[in-house]
Every structure is written in C-alpha cells, then in structure tokens.
Amino acid sequence: MPVDMRTYLGHVELVNPITTAAGCAASGSELAQFFDLGRIGALTTRSITMAPRAGRPTPRMAETPSGMLNAIGLQGPGVDAFLERELPWLAQRNVRTVVSIGGGTVAEYTALARRLTDAPGVSAVEVNLSCPNIEDRGRVFARDGAASAEVIASVRSVMRYDVPVVAKLSPDVVDVVSVARACVDGGADALSMINNPLGMSIDTEAMRPSLAAVTGGLSGPAIRPLAVRCVWQVHAALPSVPIIGMGGVLTGRDAFELILAGACVVAVGTALFHDPYACLRILRELEELLAARGFHRLADAVGLAHRPPGASTRHRIDLEESSL
Amino acid sequence: MRETPVTPVQVTGTVLTTRRVDAYHALTVVAPGIAERFRPGHFVAVAVGGAQTSMLTRRAFSIHDVKPDYSGTVEFVFTVRGPGTAWLAERRARDTLDLVGPLGRPFPLPRDPVTCVLVGGEYGSATLFPVADVLQQRGCRVDFVLGAASADRVFGALRARRMGETTTLTTEDGSLGLRGRVTDVLPGVIADVRADVVYACGPMSMLRGVTAVAVEFDIPVQVAVEERMACGVGVCMTCVLPVIGDDGVTRMVRSCVEGPVFRGERVRFDDVGTIPFDALGAPGGGSRNAG
Ligand SMILES: Cc1cc2nc3c(=O)[nH]c(=O)nc-3n(C[C@H](O)[C@H](O)[C@H](O)COP(=O)(O)OP(=O)(O)OC[C@H]3O[C@@H](n4cnc5c(N)ncnc54)[C@H](O)[C@@H]3O)c2cc1C
Ligand SMILES: Cc1cc2nc3c(=O)[nH]c(=O)nc-3n(C[C@H](O)[C@H](O)[C@H](O)COP(=O)(O)O)c2cc1C
Ligand code: FES
Numbered sequence: 042m043p044v045d046m047r048t049y050l051g052h053v054e055l056v057n058p059i060t061t062a063a064g065c066a067a068s069g070s071e072l073a074q075f076f077d078l079g080r081i082g083a084l085t086t087r088s089i090t091m092a093p094r095a096g097r098p099t100p101r102m103a104e105t106p107s108g109m110l111n112a113i114g115l116q117g118p119g120v121d122a123f124l125e126r127e128l129p130w131l132a133q134r135n136v137r138t139v140v141s142i143g144g145g146t147v148a149e150y151t152a153l154a155r156r157l158t159d160a161p162g163v164s165a166v167e168v169n170l171s172c173p174n175i176e177d178r179g180r181v182f183a184r185d186g187a188a189s190a191e192v193i194a195s196v197r198s199v200m201r202y203d204v205p206v207v208a209k210l211s212p213d214v215v216d217v218v219s220v221a222r223a224c225v226d227g228g229a230d231a232l233s234m235i236n237n238p239l240g241m242s243i244d245t246e247a248m249r250p251s252l253a254a255v256t257g258g259l260s261g262p263a264i265r266p267l268a269v270r271c272v273w274q275v276h277a278a279l280p281s282v283p284i285i286g287m288g289g290v291l292t293g294r295d296a297f298e299l300i301l302a303g304a305c306v307v308a309v310g311t312a313l314f315h316d317p318y319a320c321l322r323i324l325r326e327l328e329e330l331l332a333a334r335g336f337h338r339l340a341d342a343v344g345l346a347h348r349p350p351g352a353s354t355r356h357r358i359d360l361e362e363s364s365l
Numbered sequence: 366m367r368e369t370p371v372t373p374v375q376v377t378g379t380v381l382t383t384r385r386v387d388a389y390h391a392l393t394v395v396a397p398g399i400a401e402r403f404r405p406g407h408f409v410a411v412a413v414g415g416a417q418t419s420m421l422t423r424r425a426f427s428i429h430d431v432k433p434d435y436s437g438t439v440e441f442v443f444t445v446r447g448p449g450t451a452w453l454a455e456r457r458a459r460d461t462l463d464l465v466g467p468l469g470r471p472f473p474l475p476r477d478p479v480t481c482v483l484v485g486g487e488y489g490s491a492t493l494f495p496v497a498d499v500l501q502q503r504g505c506r507v508d509f510v511l512g513a514a515s516a517d518r519v520f521g522a523l524r525a526r527r528m529g530e531t532t533t534l535t536t537e538d539g540s541l542g543l544r545g546r547v548t549d550v551l552p553g554v555i556a557d558v559r560a561d562v563v564y565a566c567g568p569m570s571m572l573r574g575v576t577a578v579a580v581e582f583d584i585p586v587q588v589a590v591e592e593r594m595a596c597g598v599g600v601c602m603t604c605v606l607p608v609i610g611d612d613g614v615t616r617m618v619r620s621c622v623e624g625p626v627f628r629g630e631r632v633r634f635d636d637v638g639t640i641p642f643d644a645l646g647a648p649g650g651g652s653r654n655a656g
Contacts, residue, residue, distance in 0.1 A: 065600060072598075087602075095616075096602065096646075098639050100638075101593070111595075118646075261421050
C-alpha cells in the first residue's frame, strides 16, 4: 500500500514533504529541465531582496569534507523582477512556492512581505533571519531572539492571514530553543532550520583564505548532526509547531532522520548540486523506507524518535487504535 | 547570434577507454543522451569519488570529442589538480561515471566561410578541435595557435598540424615552438592569415590577452572561460563573473549557463574576482548589507 505522504505547513497542504532549500534552486527553471517541479511538495526560492543584488566576489565556493562553504551574498534580481518573471513562471506551472525573503532592516522585511501579499502563487513566506541587521552594527538577526521576533511580528502583521510565515533559524546561537520560542511568540506559523553555520577554509597552496569573503556558510552532510540536534531540541520544546528540517540531506534515510527528530517538511539544498534529481530520488527513498517500516502515513513518523525509551512503534499504533 | 542551450541529461556512463596524452588524462565514456546533443563548446559536470564520497560538488570538463560508437561516447581531457581529478585519473575501462550534460552555451559559428584563428592554452585546446571540425565543414579556413608552459602541456599539436592551414606553437620554457606566450605570436598570425574571427579557450589570463589582441584588430573573439563551479547547471550561483550585456549593463552572470562561451570584449577580465562598482546590484546600490 502506498504511504500517505501528505503533510501540512500550518494549514497549507503539501502533496509530499520534500522541498528545495532556499538559494539552492535558483529560479526553479534550471531544475525544471530535469524534472516536473509539481512532483515535489514545494519549491523554496532564493532569498528575495528589495533591490537587485550582485552578491559577493568570487571565489564563492570551497569544497570541504562532506560539505562546502559558500559566500554567495544573496545574489538576485530583486523583488520587482521576481514578481514580474520568476513567481508567475512558477505559478503558471502550479508549483507550490515558499518565498524566502531577506533584508537588512525590519522595515525592509516588512516592505518585502507587503509586496508579496497580493502576489498570486505564494504558498508560504520563509523569513531568512541570517542577514546582518544594519541598524544593529551588522549583528545577525537570527542570533538574537528579540530582533528575530520583531521581524517575524512585523512580517506576520502585513502578510495575508492564510499564508504561513516561517522563521528560518541559524544554528550559530547559544540556545536555539529560545530563539525559536521568541519567533513563535512573535507570530511564526512554522520554523525552518538550519541555515548555514559559519565556517572557513584556507587554501594551503595559495596560503590564503579559500573564499574571497574569507568566511562562508557550511552546508552538506557535514552539518546534518547539527540540524538533527536543532530540530530535536525545538520539537521537544514546541511540539505543535511545524518544522521544515534541512541540513545535509542526501538520501531518503537522511530525510527520515530529520522527520523522526520532528520535521514535517524536509528541504534539500547542497544535494541538488551533486544530483539535480535529488529531490525526486530522496522522496522515493523516503517513501520506500516508510513503507518498509510499516507506516501508512508520513505524519505518524514526525517526531517519533521522541517517544520514551521502551515504547515501541507498534505499541504506539496499538494505543492509537484502541483509543478510537 | 547567441546559441540557445539544449536540455541536459544525467547519465551513468561506462568508461570505455582511458589514456595518457602527454601531461593529460583522457577518458572516453559511453554517454548516449549527452553525445547526441553535443555541440562544440559544451561541457559535462562529473560526479567524483563514488557513491559514498565526501566530495559533493561536480567537476566541469569540456567535451573534447564525441563518437557515435555504442550509441554515443564523449571524451574529455583533464589535468590532475585536486582530489576530484586525482580520483578521475584512477578510473579504468568498465568503471561507471555519473555525468550531467551537455551543459553551457556552445560556440556560435559563422554563417559564411571565413578565416578563423583558434587559440588554445594548455588543455583548453581540447575544446577547439570539435569547433575546428564544424568550421571546416562549413568551408572555413582554420589556423591554430596553441601554447602552454612546456612541451608536454601543449595539447593536440599533432592534430592541429593535420587540421589547420597553419599551426603556431608556443611554450614559456621554449621546449616546443616559439618561446613565449600565444599572445606574443597572435598578432602576427591574425595579420598573416587575415583572420575574420578568433576562438579561444584556456586560462583566464590568456583569454584576457587574446581578447585584447582581437580588439586591437577589430575582429570578433569568442572565449570559453573557466570559473570555479559547484553544480554546472545554474542552481548554486558560485560561478559568476562580470559580463557586459547587450544593454551595456554589467551583470554578475553564471558562467555555467550564460557561458562558458562569451564574446571576449563583453567579459570584464580585469574585474574578475570582484564586484565592479557599476555592476547591477553592486554594493551601494540599495540594500547593501542584507545577507
Ligand atoms: C566549463 C569548464 C570546463 C573545464 N574543462 C576542463 C578540461 O577540459 N580539462 C581540465 O583539466 N579541466 C577543466 N576544467 C577545470 C576543472 O573543472 C577543474 O580542474 C576541476 O574541477 C578541479 O577539480 P579537483 O577536484 O581536482 O580540484 P579541487 O580544487 O579539489 O576542487 C574543489 C571544487 O572546486 C571546483 N574547481 C576547482 N578548480 C576549478 C576550476 N578551475 N574550474 C571549475 N571548477 C573548479 C571543483 O569543480 C570542485 O567543485 C574546466 C572548468 C570549467 C568551468
Ligand atoms: C549556495 C547556497 C546558497 C544559499 N542561499 C540561501 C538563501 O538565499 N537563503 C537562505 O535562507 N538560505 C540559503 N542557503 C542555506 C540553505 O537553504 C540551507 O539552509 C543549508 O544549505 C542547509 O541545507 P543543505 O545542507 O541541504 O544545503 C544557501 C545554501 C547554499 C549552499
Ligand atoms: S556552477 Fe552552479 S550556478 Fe554555475
């Protein structure tokens, strides 16, 4: 029997839990050359900014063991071009779209959200909080619960009520749970984690930093344990808040791990650079894995690893059935 | 006119043959969908390290040759630079290789039979032979200028001598041909053969020099650039360089999908590795501090 792979982001139903990670699928058309984007639960855009951005100088990438460092710097065409070309292109193809937004001030995030309010085809808005707050000496929003909550509250206040607002958290914090809680208190309908932790590599040939920007965001399987930990901790503290889990998902098993930790949606990022078909493959592998373990519904696996030791899955299903 | 990209495919190819060509390795891989779509200038993005590898990014290689054998083979030529190319150098016949291609915009070809000078640096020459083939089919005259640091790093000298009306070789150590760089001899060749157009592939510094020469002679130059890439298919945004568009505006464009072939004078070689202040969306143009 096929597994029911449907999942919910707030009240928005997705046909399955796989989405692309922000900034890892460009405008969507590049991946559409390989497969029909309608087959994945959602596509997450790169972080859209108010004005066009040229990003950081090259080299922007350095491969590291089981991962890579990137310093792209949110290169993109700006919100006008996004609304004119990229979003309608996705909407015409009925691709569920999570629009990621990035800004340097609360006002900028709010203005972006306002621009998206009337745009057709926005399934959810993901607020990339890993941007430097220019009003606070470049301190990253995501490092501070209060600053994050302020952005989320403001975005929530202008966003249409039926469009979930997702707060994207960084693992580079002392207490991810407190930032998560602040975002939920601020009005976040869901949480997304993790964004890239900051890393660095030095080219031992040139004896200089490998990236022009010196430091960069680490991604890929190297960060998966960090992602599993963050998803686990936040799900334990806020079990009713939907979580988009990401960080080094390469296989269906990796996605399953994040689901067991508490994610109901799984985003695929760096894996797409290795395998443009990664989303479909991971989805298939995940479904097979769920079926092999006797699950009828994906939803039954979300956060399942949190059950107390000794409580078997069978036991749990029995209990649920007997309580009907 | 700009060539439009073809739809790439991913194939698990089987290595047919491996060989050494002077300082380089050449791999011929059975890759049906890629071979039949190939046009000169295309490249492939190769997964390295095997299924459980810790190397996540694909490696880009120009396609040197395609043949109809086994419903389509592609050959690429490479030099060992880091762990990925070291792994590739260990591949043997019957090993499998995961390729995505053909990628990028191929070289635009002239409509009329004109005289073309093909300039190659190091393994960059490998890309030029399929170009030379089609040019000759179209009745063009082809002349080669190939160069490298030393004799063993000049790729394809023999084949160039067979194909080209003339072939000029340069090495920096003087071990083959003339001592010096391709740009030292290029003005002479262009003048002698009365070239109408230049095609070039090689290191960035060479392309910059070749472009300067072509601009001097006021003839078009098509260059195939090499930038650090992670995906090769346009999703990661790592491979950008500053290019002037038809509208005169400089943009940071992806060399994997908008390139790797560009009109030389459109590439701001002096500004590669920077964001020129006048590029679209350059810092200062608005939300400068986001992200
Ligand atoms: C369009 C194009 C065509 C190319 N054609 C050829 C060819 O025909 N023959 C050949 O020998 N080489 C070619 N190169 C360069 C080749 O891609 C690199 O030498 C190779 O990726 C290095 O991999 P590595 O694992 O040995 O090095 P590492 O330094 O370990 O690679 C780490 C990462 O950086 C990327 N990278 C490093 N150097 C380069 C580079 N110069 N260009 C692009 N990505 C780089 C790698 O792909 C990888 O993702 C081409 C590059 C491009 C962009
Ligand atoms: C090249 C690249 C660009 C990214 N751009 C963005 C971005 O624009 N906005 C954002 O919120 N996250 C961005 N990210 C972070 C990813 O969305 C994701 O959170 C992270 O990479 C972890 O997932 P992964 O290991 O599957 O890549 C980017 C990551 C990479 C590798
Ligand atoms: S290599 Fe990924 S966008 Fe060009």
